[in-house]
Amino acid sequence: MKASDIKKIGVIGAGVMGPSIAELFAIFGASYDFSIIIYDISPSQLEKAKSRIETDFDKVRSTGLFNDEGLETARNRIHLETNIHSLMDSHLLIEAVPERLELKLEVFKQLDDLTPPSTILATNSSGLSITEIASVTTRPELCIGTHFMNPPLLMPLVEVVKGQHTSDQTVQTILELLSSVNKRPVLVKKDIPGYVHNRLQAALFREVMHLLDEDVMEVQDLETTVRYGLGLRLPILKVFEIVDLMGLDTILNVLTYLYPTLDRSTNPPSFLKEMIDEGKLGAKSETGFHDYSFQDIQKSMQEKESATFQLLMMMQQYD
Numbered sequence: 001m002k003a004s005d006i007k008k009i010g011v012i013g014a015g016v017m018g019p020s021i022a023e024l025f026a027i028f029g030a031s032y033d034f035s036i037i038i039y040d041i042s043p044s045q046l047e048k049a050k051s052r053i054e055t056d057f058d059k060v061r062s063t064g065l066f067n068d069e070g071l072e073t074a075r076n077r078i079h080l081e082t083n084i085h086s087l088m089d090s091h092l093l094i095e096a097v098p099e100r101l102e103l104k105l106e107v108f109k110q111l112d113d114l115t116p117p118s119t120i121l122a123t124n125s126s127g128l129s130i131t132e133i134a135s136v137t138t139r140p141e142l143c144i145g146t147h148f149m150n151p152p153l154l155m156p157l158v159e160v161v162k163g164q165h166t167s168d169q170t171v172q173t174i175l176e177l178l179s180s181v182n183k184r185p186v187l188v189k190k191d192i193p194g195y196v197h198n199r200l201q202a203a204l205f206r207e208v209m210h211l212l213d214e215d216v217m218e219v220q221d222l223e224t225t226v227r228y229g230l231g232l233r234l235p236i237l238k239v240f241e242i243v244d245l246m247g248l249d250t251i252l253n254v255l256t257y258l259y260p261t262l263d264r265s266t267n268p269p270s271f272l273k274e275m276i277d278e279g280k281l282g283a284k285s286e287t288g289f290h291d292y293s294f295q296d297i298q299k300s301m302q303e304k305e306s307a308t309f310q311l312l313m314m315m316q317q318y319d
């Protein structure tokens, strides 16, 4: 199937990710006139998704980038369903159910039985094996990973993950489709745990937690180091550009003495488990490495989304 053949898209799971994926295709796919169904087993999740979609459309309206009529049409492209048969004639299904392998296998088997053999089946898994998920279907060549970042409507990056049997045509179709709705898809050529983005994030998490564990720095100073050093550079300079600007000979000298000293533990630090046992789960328990208040979290996340949008506009000048 070519990208231009995709007209009907189904999203499975109306939690954090599903509704925003649907909004993306509804808003940025105006010229394709997609019809989008969000399916969930839970009616209450669909109710929540409905109000979330209204809020998100209000936010998009407030940017002034789209006219009201276009947004009204886009909103009407999204349908919420508890009947799985509503997905039957979809050209593309994007699964966004919780990150549990057994559940993904069950859902992929269900979708494979339900849809015509030409339907592409994508998973928004954060790092599970596409090959394994595809193995329960009769069409592994049409199974693929589409790892959107949260929130999918705002974040440009999507990792397109090729399973062992995913066909080049499926990869091409999904890359084209995502580009057509303004995303920045990247191809992950090998189906490795965590794909690429989450591995990079884990490398940073591993080192900051190691430095904290070794009492090299306090949390606040680690935050300052990342934000006002590396963090400030990255929206403007590309990683390999930083390497080029430093000089490959210099970086070789630095990495030669640094690599043996970097954290290479194969387990997360034990203090993480201790914090969890003390009830410090992060924002969801109002305390983790920082303190939060439930009242402020929603407002603060909205402000941060809006700041991310401004940053994105600025970053594009340095592409």
Ligand SMILES: NC(=O)c1ccc[n+]([C@@H]2O[C@H](COP(=O)([O-])OP(=O)(O)OC[C@H]3O[C@@H](n4cnc5c(N)ncnc54)[C@H](O)[C@@H]3O)[C@@H](O)[C@H]2O)c1
Binding pocket: 012, 013, 014, 015, 016, 017, 018, 039, 040, 041, 042, 045, 095, 096, 097, 098, 099, 100, 103, 107, 124, 125, 126, 127, 147, 148, 149, 150
């Ligand atoms: N939340 C994030 O920040 C984030 C970021 C990137 C990727 N992901 C990935 O996206 C996927 C979805 O994550 P989420 O945070 O949206 O999950 P979530 O728990 O918020 O939502 C999952 C939804 O799936 C529904 N569901 C469960 N079983 C189902 C079934 N059998 N059929 C249909 N619907 C079913 C649930 O009712 C729920 O509404 C996961 O694989 C996750 O790893 C999440």
